[in-house]
Amino acid sequence: MIGSVAASQARQAVSAASRVVVKVGSSSLTTAEGGLDPTRLDSLVDAVAARCAAGSQVVLVSSGAIAAGLAPLGVTRRPRDLATQQAAASVGQLALAHAYANSFGRYSLTVGQVLLTADDVVRRSHYRNAQRTFSRLLALGAVPVVNENDTVATEEIRFGDNDRLAALVAHLVGADALFLLSDVDALYDGDPRKSGARRITEVSGASDVDGVRAGSVGASGLGTGGMASKLAAARLAASAGIPVLLAGAADASRALTSADVGTAFAVTGPRLTARRFWLGHAADATGRLSLDDGAVAAVVDRRRSLLAAGITGVEGTFEAGDVVELVDLSGAVVARGVVGFDAAELPALIGRKSGDLPAEQRREVVHADDLVPLPAR
Numbered sequence: 001m002i003g004s005v006a007a008s009q010a011r012q013a014v015s016a017a018s019r020v021v022v023k024v025g026s027s028s029l030t031t032a033e034g035g036l037d038p039t040r041l042d043s044l045v046d047a048v049a050a051r052c053a054a055g056s057q058v059v060l061v062s063s064g065a066i067a068a069g070l071a072p073l074g075v076t077r078r079p080r081d082l083a084t085q086q087a088a089a090s091v092g093q094l095a096l097a098h099a100y101a102n103s104f105g106r107y108s109l110t111v112g113q114v115l116l117t118a119d120d121v122v123r124r125s126h127y128r129n130a131q132r133t134f135s136r137l138l139a140l141g142a143v144p145v146v147n148e149n150d151t152v153a154t155e156e157i158r159f160g161d162n163d164r165l166a167a168l169v170a171h172l173v174g175a176d177a178l179f180l181l182s183d184v185d186a187l188y189d190g191d192p193r194k195s196g197a198r199r200i201t202e203v204s205g206a207s208d209v210d211g212v213r214a215g216s217v218g219a220s221g222l223g224t225g226g227m228a229s230k231l232a233a234a235r236l237a238a239s240a241g242i243p244v245l246l247a248g249a250a251d252a253s254r255a256l257t258s259a260d261v262g263t264a265f266a267v268t269g270p271r272l273t274a275r276r277f278w279l280g281h282a283a284d285a286t287g288r289l290s291l292d293d294g295a296v297a298a299v300v301d302r303r304r305s306l307l308a309a310g311i312t313g314v315e316g317t318f319e320a321g322d323v324v325e326l327v328d329l330s331g332a333v334v335a336r337g338v339v340g341f342d343a344a345e346l347p348a349l350i351g352r353k354s355g356d357l358p359a360e361q362r363r364e365v366v367h368a369d370d371l372v373p374l375p376a377r
């Protein structure tokens, strides 16, 4: 295989990683009629158990609750309304947990179910609580099996996308690799259901995925985000220092051992501390500050604090200590950070030089230590 050094290093890194997150999609665990496919679930578990036996700690993020709950409830098509999805998830998650407990039991491995809501990662205290739970489960030798808590998640607080959840969990547990397993064997430059789509084996940076058309609806109609959410999640993890392998669930065994299948994503940024990752990617932003070009260059390129002089607009209702997005003049989010003023105070300050401000307001609007520049999306 010819490829960039960074991507081949990524394959080595995911192959050798000691703590990994493996995410599997609904379409790889369930049948077209609805209901779990025990054969495919067992072969995924075979691959995960082999990786555990080789000395790695594995966190499994498994979709499939809604899809698995449809057949037992006599529902023939994936429901669109939240209440039926929640009912299906309630039935399906139980079936999923039961199937995993039995299947991992074949290897004398104990599973622990972790159902997360968005609140568990957007609130800093909940984030740390989840970290402690994972850390203890792993220390005790269990395999955490994670899903969104679909049964109670409301439309407003849903992730709705386990690819993103898996990237967040990978950082939260301090994983050294993320595997995204799906019903397609790799990333393609266009929908592989159409002819002419070209397989992409390595992604070392944004230019490798320029022009890639990643659909947001999967072939099976069982999953939620299609390839678009996988690509976004892989890039998110890679930007936070975690190499990613996107591969077919049918190739799980090779993916988790030699990693010589699928698409490898090389890391594109340094490993962030838990707090900076939370701030940049998980926290809920409650407002927006618009920045002029000089301020964008200062905070993004020179990693300086944001001062009132470079702010051109304020949106949202927030208090000092909340997380806000910083946007450039085109409206693109360039950074996120903890704001030092209430929203009500800022309109009187913006655009003014520090020296012109009253002494008690002469401070950074967002301090450099509380600010995380984001890669261009």
Ligand SMILES: Nc1ncnc2c1ncn2[C@@H]1O[C@H](COP(=O)(O)OP(=O)(O)O)[C@@H](O)[C@H]1O
Binding pocket: 024, 025, 026, 027, 028, 181, 182, 183, 184, 186, 187, 188, 189, 190, 191, 192, 193, 212, 213, 214, 215, 216, 217, 218, 219, 220, 221, 222, 223, 224, 225, 226, 227, 228
């Ligand atoms: N550029 C692309 N590369 C690969 N697959 C794509 C692409 N665009 C769309 N797809 C479709 O996305 C599907 C995977 O998404 P989905 O079914 O939601 O997966 P999962 O259930 O594993 O989360 C593939 O089966 C494929 O048909």
Ligand SMILES: N[C@@H](CCC(=O)OP(=O)(O)O)C(=O)O
Binding pocket: 024, 025, 026, 027, 062, 063, 064, 065, 066, 067, 089, 147, 148, 150, 160, 161, 162, 163, 222, 223, 224, 225, 226
């Ligand atoms: N939490 C949902 C799955 C959401 C999701 O992202 O599904 P998928 O696209 O199959 O990974 C469930 O268990 O049904």
